[in-house]
Amino acid sequence: MANKSVDPIRPTDDGARQLAREIVAGARYGSLGVLEADTGFPLVTRIAFGTSPSGALLALVSSLSQHTAALRRVPVCSVLVGEPGASGDPLTHPRLTLQCRAQFIEASDPARPALREAWLTTHPKAKVYIDFADFSFVRFDVERAFLNGGFGKAYVLEATDLDFV
Amino acid sequence: MANKSVDPIRPTDDGARQLAREIVAGARYGSLGVLEADTGFPLVTRIAFGTSPSGALLALVSSLSQHTAALRRVPVCSVLVGEPGASGDPLTHPRLTLQCRAQFIEASDPARPALREAWLTTHPKAKVYIDFADFSFVRFDVERAFLNGGFGKAYVLEATDLDFV
Numbered sequence: 610m611a612n613k614s615v616d617p618i619r620p621t622d623d624g625a626r627q628l629a630r631e632i633v634a635g636a637r638y639g640s641l642g643v644l645e646a647d648t649g650f651p652l653v654t655r656i657a658f659g660t661s662p663s664g665a666l667l668a669l670v671s672s673l674s675q676h677t678a679a680l681r682r683v684p685v686c687s688v689l690v691g692e693p694g695a696s697g698d699p700l701t702h703p704r705l706t707l708q709c710r711a712q713f714i715e716a717s718d719p720a721r722p723a724l725r726e727a728w729l730t731t732h733p734k735a736k737v738y739i740d741f742a743d744f745s746f747v748r749f750d751v752e753r754a755f756l757n758g759g760f761g762k763a764y765v766l767e768a769t770d771l772d773f774v
Numbered sequence: 775m776a777n778k779s780v781d782p783i784r785p786t787d788d789g790a791r792q793l794a795r796e797i798v799a800g801a802r803y804g805s806l807g808v809l810e811a812d813t814g815f816p817l818v819t820r821i822a823f824g825t826s827p828s829g830a831l832l833a834l835v836s837s838l839s840q841h842t843a844a845l846r847r848v849p850v851c852s853v854l855v856g857e858p859g860a861s862g863d864p865l866t867h868p869r870l871t872l873q874c875r876a877q878f879i880e881a882s883d884p885a886r887p888a889l890r891e892a893w894l895t896t897h898p899k900a901k902v903y904i905d906f907a908d909f910s911f912v913r914f915d916v917e918r919a920f921l922n923g924g925f926g927k928a929y930v931l932e933a934t935d936l937d938f939v
Contacts, residue, residue, distance in 0.1 A: 617838040638864040640854050642807030642816035650873045651807035651816045653854040655922070657865055673782040675920065689805050689818040692857070692864070698899065699803040699857070700822055708815045734863065738925075755840065757820070760903075 617763045625764040629756045629771055632705045634660065636690035637731060641668065643679040643686045652679060658690060659731050661724055664772070666709070666749040669728060669735060673743050680747065684711045688749060701759040709749035716745060782928045790929040794921050794936055797870045799825065801855035802896060806833065808844040808851045817844060823855060824896050826889055829937070831874070831914040834893060834900060838908050845912065849876045853914060866924040874914035881910060 619625070639658040642651050654676045656668045666688070670677045680686060691704030714721055724746055729736055738744055754766040784790070804823040807816050819841045821833045831853070835842045845851060856869030879886055889911055894901055903909055919931040 617836075640805035640807075640818050642805075642818035642852065644809065644816050648873070650850045650917070651809050651852040652871060652873065652920075653805050653807035653818055653852040654871055654920075655854060655864060655869055671782075685815045687807065687816040687818040689820060699820060700899075704820055706817060706819050708813070708817065734865075752815070755817075755819075 619764055621764050621766055625756055626770045628703055628758055629705050629766055632691040639688045639690040641676050641688050643676050644683045645679050646682045657732055659728055662727050668747045670747055671743045680711045686711050703758045706755040708752050712748045714746040714748055784929055786929050786931055790921055791935045793868055793923055794870050794931055797856040804853045804855040806841050806853050808841050809848045810844050811847045822897055824893055827892050833912045834909055835912055836908045845876045851876050868923045871920040873917050877913045879911040879913055
């Protein structure tokens with residue numbers, strides 16, 4: 610038996626762009642893939658994910674975690690967002706793979722207070738640790754993205770398709 | 775305010791080993807992180823994940839997908855398993871990060887029929903596409919693993935802690 614769909618990538622259209630934006634807007638966590646410089650291995654961990662009021666993609670990470678140490682050394686990374694609920698089929702649930710460069714937003718950054726306030730509206734449990742000295746925001750600058758809208762519905766998106774700040 | 779837990783890694787104990795094995799045994803999908811040789815970026819995608827009757831860690835992947843192409847070139851990878859249900863807090867839900875080398879199990883491999891049969895008992899929807907020519911099994915040989923049992927409960931595990939085949 611052969612799979613008839615030879616080219617799995619569909620032309621990017623407004624529906625794909627809209628779905629990608631909706632996945633990002635709805636994501637509260639995701640899977641971060643970083644590259645460990647010393648081992649050469651990728652490392653995938655779960656991170657808290659959100660967006661800023663201006664639409665920038667953000668994570669709140671601890672310097673005690675391996676992914677943060679890796680990102681400080683090698684800023685290229687990938688984030689998978691679009692988690693299925695308990696009832697959905699995980700492999701047909703729409704998801705978005707982002708490839709990004711990570712930029713740390715240090716505690717002294719004048720932008721941080723507004724990011725902090727906005728973050729707590731979408732991640733209220735973070736109030737327990739958001740002010741710990743080891744936690745900081747990371748902004749993900751998207752270079753490209755891959756949308757999987759379900760079996761056989763794959764799209765390649767550019768940063769301009771996503772309108773992220 | 776400072777976080778008092780300076781060393782976030784706890785000594786590995788039998789409880790951690792057992793939790794890691796339970797996460798793997800219960801996983802039906804996960805987040806795969808591969809390294810793209812041409813771009814140098816990690817790439818994180820959702821994959822179907824399971825175990826063989828002998829306990830080997832497996833994925834069923836399509837050669838039409840980017841992660842499969844990347845794994846064929848660079849076999850080092852990472853898999854995150856331990857997905858929260860709809861009601862759990864994703865950031866306290868236990869999860870396991872594996873760092874592995876991927877080995878493809880080709881269609882002609884005499885082990886495939888038994889793997890196929892076992893896979894369909896845990897992934898029944900795969901019967902629609904498991905026999906497509908572009909699908910193959912990948913076995914993940916674990917080099918090390920990182921267990922996050924919830925906030926502040928981190929462990930480093932070796933392959934011997936996990937008893938995988």
